Amino acid sequence: MKRGCRVATGLGVLLVLAGLACAANLQAERAKRTLYALSPGSIRARAFERMLEDSLSNVDAKAFGRPRDLSNALRRRKPQAVMALAPTLEANSLTPHLQGHxxxxxxxxxxxxxxxxxxTHAALANxxxxxxxxxxxxxxxxxxRRLLSLSEAPKLRQVTKNADLLPLLHFRRVDAVVISESAFVEMRSHSRLDFKVLKLTSARVRRMAVSLDKRxxxxETPFHSMPIAAMRRLQIDRFVRTGGPR
Amino acid sequence: MTAPMTAPMTMRQPLKRRFVRAPACALLAMGLLSCGLGSTPGRESSFDNPVRRHPGALVQVLSPGAPEAHLLVRALRAELADDFDVLAESIGGAAEGIQRIERLVATRRPQAVILIDNRTVHQYRRWMQTTDQALPHAIILMASHVEDLQPRIVNSTAIAYEVPAITSMVGMRQVLGRPVERVGVVHRSRFSSFVRRQAELASREEIELIGFETGDAPDPDAIAKGLDKLLGRRIDSLWVMNDNALLSQEALRRVWLPFAKRGMVPIVVGVPSLVHATHHMGTFAAIPDTADLAVQAAELIYELAEEGFPIGAGGTHEPIATRVFLDVAMATRFGVRPEAMEQVDVLVGKR
Structure with missing residues (x-):
């Protein structure tokens, strides 16, 4: 009886130790999968980070609100994945491997x-x-300049989120704002300004994309498995592989 | 159309006064008082100035040694590092501070100085009146009601530290699923012109700012009377100005907190400490985003540099970027758009 008890206790201890080891492994595995992401202008970094962590299994997400903050973080440490608009990735010498559509x-x-x-288009340059x-x-x-097909770059006032474009118009700090179609729908929903829209069919920006570490x-799998509601908040409905690490 | 600020108003039932615990009000009042930079005269702190890399391209920051000033300086350095050295110094008490300004500006000869907070601006002005040397362009940041102060500083431009009513109200309109069209504000007579400017701006978004003017030393009864009259004018929101005379501990306890508790209209405040998970005064607050304020100031410096730092005043600009705080419980009572919560920086009282 006593021997049986000892064996049972020993097995129990072994099981607990095995469980702890598994948990430690899992923790280490999770720690390895780090995602840096530049928040789209429509979501604050805090909410974006939480959304990514809820939507991507086994990924530790760190969201940034400004391109400069993302660039500085990338200089300090290379994560396993980076999510941002495709031009942002390329500006940081990263290749988009998954392109949002x-x-x-x-x-x-x-x-x-x-x-x-x-x-008018002619008035943009000045x-x-x-x-x-x-x-x-x-x-x-x-x-x-490239986006608006201009020969010279216009003077810019840059902000870090879509919500800050409206004050630029309120205080007449700019002649016009350049804004994504989806962000304009949101802006128009709560503003009573008399908006005038110039639509240049060539003025298109590649959507959210992901650069992956080949090591x-x-x-890649979690990005394809993202819930559709989360993808919609990124203004995409799927990621399409464009090459790079498998 | 903007209503006259002192138009006659109909009487309504006076505000019911309810007992609110004094410590709670003290806490909120202290929060309000600490909403500035909390500078302590004579207290200095190191900004760890970097080695200079751009001879002849210097931006000198003069500031109190408060944490927000450090955050601003770090953000300024990040924005300007490619083209300017940004050196920062804490300014001490009155006489000492003026001597320090003299020494810094005379020896370093910066292209621009950034003056952080009202005390620093006043000291710079006193030094300015005693010197014959050419003054660099001064950019005033984080100083309250700066539009009256800026014209008194030669060769200066300011970015206001009060978020305009139009920005706060449109922000709240975005978050709450209800119209924001008639906004009440109680203000002292000394702020009449400020409120008039705010009303002009707000009218661009079809928001009518309806003022109730008190004397320059209003007691809680005068504030309560103002709130009653504003309710009588069918306001749909209330804007609370950052004015310590209106937000004393006694006024908070006797007027503002009981008014907020009645939940008649959402209340927009200008300091985060008044958006409180337990005491529920402000429903919504928009404050200048310090890092983005640095971006705006850096943009100003680049524009001045392009023009060769011309002599002359640049006026007062409105702050563009804000951080937004929302009392989730209060906002839920008024109806909140769930999808708009992603636009809020700090959700106060969220489970």
């Missing part, structure tokens, strides 16, 4: 929105435009 398109329409007075920073302060002028195989 909505329907058939991997790009989102951007609009030039002014108050009261309609804009204007002051507000825009959410996508690729960092220094690179933004040429990014906007972390299997990391």
């Amino acid at each position: 909505l329907g058939e398109t991997a790009t989102e329409q951007y609009l030039v929105v002014s108050e009261g007075v309609p804009f 204007s002051t435009l507000g825009i959410v920073d996508v690729v960092g302060r220094q690179a933004m002028p040429s990014f906007v 972390a195989p299997g990391l």
Whole structure:
């Protein structure tokens, strides 16, 4: 009886130790899978980080609100994955391996929105435009020049989130703002300004994308398994592989 | 259209006064008083200035040694590092501070100085009146009601530290699923012109700012009377100005907290400490985002640099980026758009 008890106790201890070892392994596995993400201008970094952690299994997400903060963090440490608009990834010398799509398109329409007075393409180069920073302060002028098909970069006032574009119009700090179509729908829902929209069909920006570390195989799966509600908040409905590590 | 600030108003039932525990009010009042930079005269702190890399391109920050100032300086350095050295110094008490400004500006000859908070601006002004040397362009940040102060500083530009009513109200309109069209505000007569400017701006978003003017030393009864009259004018929201004379401990206990408890209209405040998970005064607060304030100031410096730091005043600009606080329990009572919660920086009292 006593011997049986000892054996049972020994087995119990072994089971507990095995459980602890598994937990430690799991913890280590989780720690290895780190995702850095630049918050889209429509979601604050805090909410974005929580959404990613809830949507991606076995991924520790760290969200940043500004391209500069993401760049600085990338200089200090390379995570296993980085999520941001495709141009942001490329501005940080990262290759988009998974490209977000909505329907058939991997790009989102951007609009030039002014108050009261309609804009023409010809007037853009001599204007002051507000825009959410996508690729960092220094690179933004040429990014906007290409986006709006201009020969010269316009003067820019850069902000870090969509919500800050409206005050630029309120205080007449800009002639117009350059804003994604989805963000404009949100802006129009709570503002009574008399918006005028210039739509240039070529003004499109590639949507959210993911760059993966080739040394972390299997990391791609969670992104394909993201709940559709979370993907919709990123203005995509799926990720499509564009090459790179499997 | 903006209503006259002192238009006659109909009388309603006076506010019911309820017992609110004094310590709670003291806590809120202390929070309000500490909403500035909390500078302590004479107290200095190190900013760990980096080695200079850009001879002839210096931005000198003069500041109290408060934590928010450190955050601002770090963000300024991040924005300007490619083209400017940013050196920061704490300014001590009156005479000592003026001598320090003299020494720093005379020896370092910065292209621009950044003056942080009202005390630093006043000291800079006193030094300015005693010197013959050419003054660098001064950028005033984190100082309250700076639009009256800025014209008195030669060769200066300011970014206001009060978030305009239009920004707060449109932000709340976005979060709450209800119209924000008639907004009441109790204010002292000395702030009439400030409120008029706010009303002009708010009208751009079809928001009518309806003021009730008190004397310059209002007691709680005068504030309560103002709130009653504003309710009589069918306001749908209330905007509370950052004015310590209106938000004394006694006024909080006797007027503001009982008014908030009645839950008649959502209340927009200008300091986070008044959005409180237990005491429920402000429903919504928008405050300047310190890091983004640095971005705005850096942009200003780059613009000045492009023009060769011209002599002349640049006026007062409104702050663009804000951090938003929401009392979840209060907002739920008024109806909140769940999807808009993602636009809120701090959800106060969220489970």
